[in-house]
Amino acid sequence: MVSGLKQLLEQKKCFKLICGAGNENLDEVEKLVALYAKAGCRFFDLCASEEVLEAAQKGLDRVLSKEEQAECNFCLSVGIKNEPHLNKARINSEKCKRCEKCVKICPQHAISEYFKVKEKNCVGCLRCKSVCNHGAIEIYQKNKQIEEILSPLLTPHLQGAKEKDANLSPIHLFTYSPILCIELHASGVDEEDVQARWDYISKNFDGVLSLCIDRSKLSNEQIVKRIEKLIEGREPYSVIIQADGAPMSGGEDDYKTTLQAVAMAEIIQNAKLPVYILLSGGTNSKTAELADKCGIDFNGVSVGSYARKIVKNYIEKEDFLTNSVVFSEALAIAKNLVKST
Numbered sequence: 001m002v003s004g005l006k007q008l009l010e011q012k013k014c015f016k017l018i019c020g021a022g023n024e025n026l027d028e029v030e031k032l033v034a035l036y037a038k039a040g041c042r043f044f045d046l047c048a049s050e051e052v053l054e055a056a057q058k059g060l061d062r063v064l065s066k067e068e069q070a071e072c073n074f075c076l077s078v079g080i081k082n083e084p085h086l087n088k089a090r091i092n093s094e095k096c097k098r099c100e101k102c103v104k105i106c107p108q109h110a111i112s113e114y115f116k117v118k119e120k121n122c123v124g125c126l127r128c129k130s131v132c133n134h135g136a137i138e139i140y141q142k143n144k145q146i147e148e149i150l151s152p153l154l155t156p157h158l159q160g161a162k163e164k165d166a167n168l169s170p171i172h173l174f175t176y177s178p179i180l181c182i183e184l185h186a187s188g189v190d191e192e193d194v195q196a197r198w199d200y201i202s203k204n205f206d207g208v209l210s211l212c213i214d215r216s217k218l219s220n221e222q223i224v225k226r227i228e229k230l231i232e233g234r235e236p237y238s239v240i241i242q243a244d245g246a247p248m249s250g251g252e253d254d255y256k257t258t259l260q261a262v263a264m265a266e267i268i269q270n271a272k273l274p275v276y277i278l279l280s281g282g283t284n285s286k287t288a289e290l291a292d293k294c295g296i297d298f299n300g301v302s303v304g305s306y307a308r309k310i311v312k313n314y315i316e317k318e319d320f321l322t323n324s325v326v327f328s329e330a331l332a333i334a335k336n337l338v339k340s341t
Contacts, residue, residue: 005073005180005208006237008042009276014300015341016043016278017307019056021077021185022086023047024120025108026055031315032308033059035327037072039334045183045302048076048149053179062321075210078149078201079185080193086185087124087139090117095136102128102137107251107309109316125248125305146197153179154204183210183242186226189217198230209234214244214264214281224271236274240299243268245281248305258287265296278302285340301341310337 008014017036019029024047033044033056046052053074060069079086089110091102096115103111106128110121129137182201186194201209211230213223231239245260261279268277279287280302287301314320314330321327 004071005043008071008073009240009299012297012299013341014043014278015041015338016045016075016300016302017041018045018280018302018304019047019052020123020304020308021045021047021079021183022088023108023123024049024052025118026051026120028108028121028308028315030055030059030062031320032311034062034321035059035311035315035330035334036307036338038063038331040338041334042071043073043075043181043300045075045077045304048078048153050153053153073180075181075183076150076153076179077183077185077212078146078197080188080197081141081143081190086141087126088117088119088122088141089124089126089128090119090138090140091115092136092138095134097134097136099134101131101133105131107305107312123248146200150182150201150204180207181210181240182207183212183240185212187212187214187216187218187244187247191226194226195230202234208238208240210240210242210278212242212244212280214247216247220267223267224273227268227271227273227275231273231275237276240276240278241268241273242278242280242302245279245283247281249282251305251309253284253286253306255286255290257282258284258290261287262291262294262296265291265298266294269297276300280304285337288341303337307334307337310334 017032019032023029029052037060044056046056056074060072098115107125108121108123110118111128112118129139182205184198184201211227215223227241243261243264245264249257261281261283265277265279276299278300279291279298283301283303284306291298310333311330314326317323317326319326
């Protein structure tokens with residue numbers, strides 16, 4: 001199974017759907033996975049939550065046979081302290097003036113009519129904070145130890161594998177699970193926290209590791225040094241670098257929006273490291289085309305905000321998964337995006 005993920009990356013046409021590291025909206029996750037799996041996506045980035053994993057699996061079950069599901073790969077996203085992908089918003093009721101700007105701009109419909117944030121829907125994009133003129137939007141994180149996040153998710157799969165084959169060696173225990181990748185979002189400056197979390201994942205997981213990193217707090221030199229340090233001692237091409245140009249900025253479908261993703265990928269490419277490169281952050285249908293024109297040797301594109309936006313009006317319908325007409329219309333849109341990589 002892990003070799004299958006590597007094969008997908010080595011084909012250099014890998015499309016990764018980012019449901020959102022903080023997206024715990026189970027209904028949306030199920031619908032997105034079902035839609036994009038049917039459209040040809042075989043790599044899914046998910047919040048590290050058992051409920052989210054179950055929702056994603058339901059999505060696969062709706063549209064793919066067990067044989068087809070064998071080609072699918074789940075990636076769990078975790079982060080370091082103060083990682084922006086794990087942000088959540090809340091509204092200070094004393095400062096809120098009920099202007100509704102936050103309600104209108106939220107792409108996840110995470111803000112209710114009572115000006116309360118639905119935590120599970122919030123993906124930390126900060127659009128609400130950017131339009132609030134009253135300082136009513138507060139940002140927080142539910143910081144947990146990496147062991148607390150991952151242990152409940154990985155252990156059940158180990159137990160299930162042992163029940164099927166008691167003679168399995170530890171290195172093969174994860175092959176019965178679609179969790180074939182764990183991604184650490186590590187754009188902060190706390191080197192000790194990054195190293196500690198990376199070490200825990202490396203020690204307890206035999207699949208492909210992914211490092212999502214951007215330039216919001218790190219220089220180009222610091223980024224390369226961090227990657228070199230983390231991949232030291234690992235087998236060549238056992239790590240994906242998700243080159244995050246402008247995190248959670250993929251609202252539009254133009255070259256300017258995706259420019260930073262291509263620039264970030266170029267930094268990784270120029271370092272000549274034995275890693276896979278996925279473009280991310282502001283990615284859209286123009287990303288692969290621009291990367292090709294710029295001479296970037298990349299393995300695929302990860303798309304989140306834009307992938308969710310273009311099918312938003314469809315998946316919000318209650319009968320999305322049972323209405324063949326609605327699903328087919330959304331599928332045509334999703335297929336075009338997947339093919340663009």
